[in-house]
Amino acid sequence: MNKLLLRDIKNSAGRFIAILLIIMLGVLLFVGVKATGPSLNDTLQLEVNKQKLSDIRVISDKGFTSKDVSAAQKVQGSQIELSKFKYVIGGKNKDAVALYGLNSDLKQNQFKLTSGRLPKNDGEILLDQRAKQKEEYQLGDRFTFAKSADLKDDQYKIVGFVDSPIYIDDSSRGSANLGSGNVQYFAYVSDDSINIPVNNLMNIRFESLQQEQLFSDKYKTKLNSKLGKIKLALNKRKNARANEIASTGLSQIADAQAKLNEAQSQLAKTKAQTSKINGSNREANEKLEQQADELNQKQSQLESQKSSILKRAEPNYIWQERSDLPGFTGYGESSKRISAIANVFPAFFFLLAALITFTTVMRMVEESRGQIGTLKALGFSKMAIGYEYTSYAFWAGILGAIIGAGLGNQLLPRFVISMYKNYVLGPPVISYDWSSIIIAIVLSMVVTVGAALFVVLKETRDSPSALMRPKAPKNAKKILLERIPFIWKRLKFNQKISYRNLFRFKTRGLMTILGIAGGTALILTGFGISNSISATANLQFKKVINYDLVLQSKTVQSLDSVRKTIESDKNYQSSTIVHTSTASVRQNGKKVNDITMYVPNSNNGLTGFITLKDYQNGEAMRLKSDGVIITQKMAKILNLKQGQSIEISVDGKHPTNFKVSGIAKNYVGNFIYMPRALYQQKIADNPKMQTLLVKIKNSSDADNNLAKNWMKKNSNILGISFVNDQSAIVDDMTKQLGPVVMIFILLSGLLSFIVLYNLNNINISERLRELSTIKVLGFLNPEVTMYVARESIILAALGIILGFGLGNLLTDYVIRQAETDTVVFPLTIEPIGYIVATVLMILFNLIVVYLTHRRLKKVDMVEALKSNE
Structure with a gap:
């Protein structure tokens, strides 16, 4: 055997x-x-x-002390390190730079030295490898910082280039309220070189979390638990830290308070004496009341000063998880x-x-x-x-x-x-x-x-x-076409045979159709995945968002001067004022965080800048005073419909109920659009209208130079972010999936060819006696080949058409699975996908027909027609 x-x-x-x-x-x-x-x-x-790499980074505007470290270390398993950090302006093009302090105690966030050596003195710097690639800095060059950086020296010698785990994506270094708004490089100098009195960056790492999968729900759950405890510990320290910082001012207020208390005591004694001597002397009493009012005013002023000092001294924390670092979320998604x-x-x-x-x-x-x-x-x-x-x-x-x-x-x-x-x-x-x-x-x-x-x-x-x-053999049966004489009589003999055979070998025909349909669908899906992801950026940043950049002024009062500055630029086209906030929404037991909320000056304030269309019928929408417009992905996650109510919490405040007046098409991010009157009624009387959505005449000029020029002209500009930068991030998703998609297409094509070849071999093996018979009857080799090929062509055409529908269904299902909580992929398959899939199927069929022709020429008719009986 x-x-x-x-x-x-x-x-x-x-x-x-x-x-x-x-x-x-x-x-x-x-x-x-x-x-x-x-x-x-x-x-x-x-x-x-x-x-x-740290699990959590905390930046404090007032710095950290040993007491803060002790409070954080009470969270089990926490490893705490302190260093200095600030965003500064530096380099040849006056770029925003993330500057870190180096000290011997640092064990977390270990950088990799790609060339050069470590600094040996205060006048040396380690520079981002990206600076070497983009700006062609070399070892030994001088890197110059602006005076505003407030460093020990303005110039530092480059002694090494490094990569850092904080910045895993070479295309992005995050954002800052400096320069163009985009950080270009990171750098390391000694802690002593940075003129900050205390360490302001706390790195926290938990050894117990390092065994968990980086992007798993288990890691996120455990991290959130640790993060909540760290926040609680540091928030408890806020008042004590504020008192430490404000100690000098509070001491002066305490002295003033003591003097005021003495004056009030003296006034009380004077009142009592005056009352005994003068009785109800009106003039004397009025004078004493006036003095009492003055002392009360001073008391109010002291309390106000004390409150103001403590408020200014209270530390503010910026919290960062790994998912907040540049490139981490993109990589995970x-x-x-x-x-x-x-x-x-x-x-x-x-x-x-x-x-x-x-x-x-x-x-x-x-x-x-x-x-x-x-x-x-x-x-x-x-x-x-x-x-x-x-x-x-x-x-x-x-x-x-x-x-x-x-x-x-x-x-x-x-x-x-x-x-x-x-x-x-x-x-x-x-x-x-x-x-x-x-x-x-x-x-x-x-x-x-x-x-x-x-x-x-x-x-x-x-x-x-x-x-x-x-x-x-199975009994011959009439096919449907034979029952339509008008058509059947006009068919040629070979055509009649082909149509009869198609219905005679139903299983083989069905397998061929499914094989070709499956191959076509797979190739089409490969193109569909790529096209759908590409369409996301195009639809979001050309059809929904119609502005070129977002500009934020430092205060509401300075917005007018900022607007005058940009209006004087020849590239300026138009702008609209909005209030922006970060919101979270809860409904039906589910929650969506990190939502961007826009509150325009008027209900028509977004017209021409953001296109609001109903996500189902595509009809144009406008803000209504009784409700908010939310975007489609958020509505899908929360299972919301128009007319229902949602709980919106703005900037961490107590959630408030709002009616959903519309659900808008949107492809990247989650947004809420709220009328100003509704914001004033339910959240705050005065929304901070200090953000401008700006259109420029030539969007290709929306680069760092434009931002730098505006920020040089007006120091009240807090930051600028470009729509092109956001679009580039989405485009990166297509590039990253490109190789995978190409593998899908190539392997799908190869599978389709093997399937066709295999089914064709089965076809010939099943019908060897039949094909030998027609050869004996005098059919030429090309005619015998077409006898089989004609059926293959008809089946291929049916398979390709079925594959188009199947490919659309499969693509739609795949991209629905690939969506995230912030990205929607519209089903898009460009014509090139249909053309390539069709051409490949035709090409594979032609190759198989050629191979069939060669095989049929070599058929031994006598051997094939021998009877087993």
């Missing part, structure tokens, strides 16, 4: 390799894409763990997106591969009826006969599964990680995803061994004599 097995594999090597390749491709994509998301996370996790795609696309791919494999194995066993009958006649048991065919299927399936699992698990994640060139990553960390591998192998065995066993058990029920005779 083993010899027979080897002979069968040798004699049908093409079929054996086809089964192996189909299984291999299915497993490769299934296992490979499943492993890619976790591998991305593991690679980053190993890097940040090596460099001891990218790996999450790939993992979401891995749950759908490869599964469909594998399902298609399994379906074709199942059909191929079943046909293989059915073709061997004569051999099965012979073996049975010779006395071989059903088990022995089953062994031969299940072993054939087993070796084809297991080899394909093992090769596919090995290549998929190791090559695909490495290839994708190598495409993340913007990120500072170490060597790829690829672990075997055993659960996916086992699932893939089990499914592979089901569709190969299972199919073989199913058919063998079915066939061996017949007697040896019945098995050694070919199956009787």
Whole structure:
């Protein structure tokens, strides 16, 4: 039986390799894409763990003392480090720089020295590797800071270039209220060089959290618990810290209060004496009352001064988690997106591969009826006969599964990680995803061994004599077209044969249609994923957002002067004033945080700057005084509909109920648009109208130079952020998924070709006697080829059309899975996707037709027409 097995594999090597390749491709994509998301996370996790990245960073405007450290250390497992930090202006182009202090106690956030050495004295600086790449700084160059940086020296010698785990994305360094609003570099100088009296940056790390997956819900839950305790500890220290800072001023007020108390006591004595001597002397009493009023006014002033001093002295904290660091959220969402795609696309791919494999194995066993009958006649048991065919299927399936699992698990994640060139990553960390591998192998065995066993058990029920005779052909039946004489009479003979055969071999025809439809759908889905993500940026930043930049003034009072400054610029077009706040919304037991809220000056204030259209019917909307407009993703998360009410908490204040007057189309971020009158009625009387949405004439000029010029002209400009920068972040998502999408398309195309070739081989094997008969009757080789090819062309056309619909459904499902809480992907497939999918299917069909033609020319007609009887 083993010899027979080897002979069968040798004699049908093409079929054996086809089964192996189909299984291999299915497993490769299934296992490979499943492993890619976790591998991305593991690679980053190993890097940040090596460099001891902080879990929490806290920046205080008043600095931290040893008492603050002691309070934070009471949270179990916390490792606390203090250093100095500030945003400053520096470099050739007067850029915003994130400047960190170096001291010997620092163990967290360890940078990697890419060239040079560590500083040995106060006059030396470590500079961001990005500065070397973008501005061509070299070791030994002088890096100059602006006077406003308030450093010990203005110039520092560059002695080394570094990468930092705080900045994993080379394309972004975060934002600051300096320069253009975008930080260009980070740098390290000694703590002594930074003129800050106390350390103002607290890094907090928890060793117990380092074993948790970086972007997992478990890590977030545990971190939030620790963060809440740290916040509570430091907030309890606020009053004590304020008293420490305000001690001098409070001491002076205490002295003044003592004098005032003495004066009030003296006045009380004078009143008593005057009353005894003068009785109810009106003039004397009025004078004493006047003195009392003056003392009361002084008392009020002292209390006001005390309150003001304490308020100014109270520290403000800026809290940062890892997810707040530049690039972290983008990286996490990218790996999450790939993992979401891995749950759908490869599964469909594998399902298609399994379906074709199942059909191929079943046909293989059915073709061997004569051999099965012979073996049975010779006395071989059903088990022995089953062994031969299940072993054939087993070796084809297991080899394909093992090769596919090995290549998929190791090559695909490495290839994708190598495409993340913007990120500072170490060597790829690829672990075997055993659960996916086992699932893939089990499914592979089901569709190969299972199919073989199913058919063998079915066939061996017949007697040896019945098995050694070919199956009787099915009775001929009229097809639908034959019942329409008007059409049937006008068809040529060859066309009639083709249409009859299409209905005669229904299972094979259905398999061919499904194979082509599946391949077309997979290719189309590959393009659809890329197009849909690309469309997000285009729709959000060209159709919804119509302004070019957001400008914020330092105060409401300074907004007029800021507006005059930008209006004098020749590139200025128009602007509108809005109030902006950060809000959170709670409804139906769910909550959405970090929502941007816009309150325009009037209900028409956003017209021309933000397009508000109903997310269902696309009709234009405007603000109404009785409710707010929210965006579609938020409404979906909270399961909200127009007319319902929501609880909005603005800037951490007590939540207030608002009616939802509309749900607007939006693709990136979550927004609330609130009329000013409603804000004044329910939140605060005077919204801080100190933000401008600005349009410029030439949006290509919306770069750092424009911002720098405006900020030089007017110091009241707090910060500027450009829409182009936000659009670039979304575009990066497309670039990161690009390699994965290309792999989908290439493997889908390859699978489609193998499927077509395999089905065509089955077609010819089934009809060898029929094809030999028409050759004997005088049909030329091209005519015999077209006899088969005509059917393939019709089936391919039907498959391609069905594939278009299936591709749209699959793309829609995949992008829904890939969405995050802040991003909506509109279903978009560009015409090029349909063209490429169609052309590839046509090309594969032509190649298969050519191979069929070559095979049919070599058919031995005499051998094929021999009767088994």
